[in-house]
Amino acid sequence: MNKWEDNRAWFLVIPVFIIVAFSAILPLMTVVNYSVQDIFGPGDRMFVGVEWFKEVLGDSRLHEALLKQFLFSGLVLLIEIPLGIGIALLMPKKGWGSSLSLVLMALPLLIPWNVIGTIWIVFTRPDIGLLGSFINGMGIPFDHTASPIQAWITLILMEVWHWTPLVVLLAYAGLRAIPEAYFQAAKIDGASAWAVFKYIQLPKMRGVLTIAILLRFMDSFLIYAEPFVLTGGGPGNSTTFLSIYLVKIAVGQFDLGPAAAFSLIYFLIVLLLSWLFYQVLQNAGKGGA
Amino acid sequence: MKIKKRTIVLIFYFFLLMLPIYWMLNMSLRTNADILGNFSLYPKDITFANYIKIFTDSSWYSGYINSILYVSINTIISLLTALPAAYAFSRYKFIGDSQMFFWLLTNRMAPAAVFLLPFFQLYSTFGLIDTHIAVALAHCLFNVPLAVWILEGFMSGIPRELDETAYIDGYSFPSFFIFVFMPLIRAGVGVTAFFCFMFSWVELLFARTLTTTVAKPIAATMTRTVSATGLDWGLLSAAGILTIVPGALVIWFVRNHMAKGFAMGRV
Known part of the structure; x- marks a missing residue:
């Protein structure tokens, strides 16, 4: 489908540009400013060039945090995307069942992020929490504040619980937008459920799945509030993800310069990876359907 | 079986x-x-003591009112600006279109922590600190791009021949957009409205930085329950349950739009 060529379409985009640029451009420039200066106090600063970038790039704790972040985001995407598509396919197409599923599905998404962490603290406590005491009851000593492995499992569980519904809602809306005629044609051809999924549903969901994958990648890569509240980055440094480490530098040590350099590098990593995801997903669609 | x-x-x-x-x-x-x-x-x-406390203590219930106010303003701004832009991206080729489209999303990619201070400075320059509109505008940073992306996906699913037929039938752009096009993408509009509402509702860092008392959001009020004696779990849970209610109402209203999806028969 070729698009119309018309530069007047810019007029439709300008409101969006203005409203986003208002909040985006000046703060970004300020952070770039911080990243090349040593700040001692208001009006007392020194230009240091790429000093902070060198310091941050050589920081071994940052490398460690970055590796953990990749592992976390990778696991989260591998679980949430297939699970989300699967559940969306299972959900009733109409009637009260569909309404009920949609409303229930949305509930975990609507809880403020700091509250999610707090609720999971109690939920996983071995003495008064449902999950914690259930696992203890099965004879497995459970305490995510002592065991790094259990802290990871708890965080992944919480993340999957919290965000799979987002994938489900997007995939479900994408599925509903497929015209009924496609399924009738497939039925006449005697296509199997798998063939319908592979050749009709999956290609038609490409748009919403691109958004789902990008959103889940970005938000899990930038995750802060939930692990900060639940594990505080511990035990030890086992769940100190990038943003938790960043806040430790920015607020804990009040090193604004290195923290700003860190933020920019962080931002570029997310940008680069999102762009790669985007390109791959765009091309996957062209080849497949 | x-x-x-x-x-x-x-x-x-x-x-x-x-x-x-x-x-x-x-x-x-x-x-x-x-x-x-x-x-x-x-x-x-x-x-019911926990709930009674929230409904009778104005420092608690005003948090809900504040959050609902700025979230609603944000959702309306996001949808109104994103609808025409998404249409432009899905139908037209223009200079810098793909760059612009991706740039929008990059605004969701920055780690918030260090950006909070410049944000505070920017909004105080405009005298907007502690107003609902400030939080609504700040949340546009991540909601408007999201709205454009989701809507563009839905709009691109609709064949362009439809637009051409409508123009030949004598529809003007605004009347085509409102009466023919909007009903077709209402699933997308419903999902988008819900996501804008949701992301603005649960965001804490910007909302807390840009407000002090008058526009203080509920999520910030809830962090107050951490005191010297430890957390008041009961009160926090009651507040948590109540934070789910407004969003659940929103999805209840848009559920039919999500479920009905593509109504090709209308044209």
Whole structure:
């Protein structure tokens, strides 16, 4: 489908540009400013060039945090995307069942992020929490504040619980937008459920799945509030993800310069990876359907 | 038989999904001492004291009003600006279109922590600190791009021949957009409205940085329950349960738009 060529379409985009640029451009420039200066106090600063970038790039704790972040985001995407598509396919197409599923599905998404962490603290406590005491009851000593492995499992569980519904809602809306005629044609051809999924549903969901994958990648890569509240980055440094480490530098040590350099590098990593995801997903669609 | 298996899997998933929320509900109906002292699958002595406190203490309920205000403003701004832009991206080729499209999304990619200070400076320059519009505008940073992206996906699913036919039939652009096009993408509009509402509702860092008292959001009020004596779990849970309600209402209203999807027969 070729698009119309018309530069007047810019007029439709300008409101969006203005409203986003208002909040985006000046703060970004300020952070770039911080990243090349040593700040001692208001009006007392020194230009240091790429000093902070060198310091941050050589920081071994940052490398460690970055590796953990990749592992976390990778696991989260591998679980949430297939699970989300699967559940969306299972959900009733109409009637009260569909309404009920949609409303229930949305509930975990609507809880403020700091509250999610707090609720999971109690939920996983071995003495008064449902999950914690259930696992203890099965004879497995459970305490995510002592065991790094259990802290990871708890965080992944919480993340999957919290965000799979987002994938489900997007995939479900994408599925509903497929015209009924496609399924009738497939039925006449005697296509199997798998063939319908592979050749009709999956290609038609490409748009919403691109958004789902990008959103889940970005938000899990930038995750802060939930692990900060639940594990505080511990035990030890086992769940100190990038943003938790960043806040430790920015607020804990009040090193604004290195923290700003860190933020920019962080931002570029997310940008680069999102762009790669985007390109791959765009091309996957062209080849497949 | 096949349909039954699907239903069982689905019900099992919902069962797991509801467990943490059930636990929050359970805690919200108990006193703090009871929560910390005993493990109990259901509240034995139901108390509504936590809810009564929230509904009678203005520092609590004003948090809800503030959040609802700025979230609504944000959702309306996001949808109104994103609809025409998404249409432009899905239908037209213009200079810098793909760069612009991707740039929009990059605004969701920056780690918030260090950006908070410049944000505060920017909004105080405009005298907007502690107003609802400030939080609504700040949340546009991540909601407008999201809205454009989701809507563009839905709009691109609709064949362009439809637009051409409508123009030949004598529709002007605004009347085509409102009366022909909008009904076709209402699933997308519903999903988008819900996501804008949701992301603005749960965001804490910007909302807390840009407000002090007058426009203070509920999520910030809830961090107050951490005191020297520890957390008041009961009160926090009750507040948590109440934060779910407005969003659940929103999705209840848009559910039909999501479920009906593509109504090709209209044209």
